[in-house]
Amino acid sequence: MHLEQVVPARAARALVLASLAALTACDSPVTAPNTPSAASIANAAKGPNGTGGALPTQYVIPGSTVFPEGVAYDQRTQTVFVSSTTNGAIFRGDAGDETLTPFLPGGTDGRTTAIGLEADDDGHLWVAGGGTGFVFVYDAVSGALIARLSGGSSPTFINDMAVDRNGVGYITDSMSPVIYRVVPNGAGGYTLERWLPLAGTPIVYTAGFNLNGIVVSPNGRYLYVVQSNTGKLFRIEIATKEIAQLDTGGALFPNGDGLWLHDNSLYVLQNMQELISELRVQQNQAEATLVSQTTDPSFMFPTSLVIARGRMLVVNSQFDRRAPGTSPVLPFTVSVIPVP
DSSP states (O other): OOBOSOOOOOGGGTTHHHHHHHTOOOOSOEEOOOOOOHHHHHHHHHOTTOTTSOOOSEEEEOOSSOOEEEEEEETTTTEEEEEETTTOOEEEEETTOSBOEEEEOTTGGGOOOOOOEEEOTTSEEEEEOBTTOEEEEEETTTOOEEEEEEOOOSSOOEEEEEEOTTSOEEEEESSSSEEEEEEEOSSSSEEEEEEEEOTTSSOOOOSSOOEEEEEEOTTSSEEEEEETTTTEEEEEETTTOOEEEOBOTTOOOTTEEEEEEETTEEEEEETTTTEEEEEEEETTTTEEEEEEEEBOTTOSSEEEEEEETTEEEEEEOOGGGOSTTOOOEESEEEEEEEOO
16 A cells, blocks of 8 residues: 655665665675565466556566666556666566566676666667666567667766657766757667756756656656756756756655656655655646655665556665665565555
8 A cells, every 4th residue: 555644764875876876785685575466366367468457566576686776668568677777687577477587688788787767659678877878779579779879978877768759768867967869860770969968057966866867748848857966856848948947836856766747747756765746747837736745665765666557666776775784675576556
């Protein structure tokens, strides 16, 4: 179930962003019981794909050092994808099946870590390469590499992306003040450009992780981004590149990570707080009203979210358990909760 309440940040998480960048090793993990959910059993009875059935209450990711970050859902194939920050592996599974399986092995194509994921309408899976500086585009069914592109920034942390209806991707860099754009080049590949330098704009980069989650509005006119270290939200008009801080009535969202936009509801996931805030946005104005704040007992330093079959999938990264002397609770999971 989900709880309509705010939970405080845990003191032990103060160094989590540093540990993410360093990808430090952990001690022996703690194993949690893993019994199939009732929903998973029901899906098995419906057939191999669980088509149209209820989703499981969680997705299980194999491996003791995965530390997942990104999640994507391909509505065409009913497939869930999850990324590993430790070695860049990508896992996938049918939405009706509780256990995900390896899809893209870690380390291939120079993909030594993987952060944000996006499944577009053309059957492609986009992967943000974090500190490697790469953006990868794969065939979401065969796993064939379509493009590997570099932003060319230093320092860099390619974090998240949003792909519009024309197959154009917009990508955040948490360490360098620029938004990249990746455009189909007409030859079956893609071209990356430094689309929007942020120097001199309302988005001011400071120490720590800056721009993180990014989404495109349903009408294709705007981008919404969250700045993790300041908790500010911004709206960017794509045609004019005009940037405005979103007027949220004074509310800030520090440690803002994943974003999801569903109709006029903008969901902001704060990782350390283990909190999802729903804001009602006015897309023709740079305004948003805080509607609700939700957490769940299953959350363990959640980083990314997506909506699938009327449920919300939330990645439990456990980044606060990767430092020396700490251990993750196994198995790593993706929570499946009601949409707030």
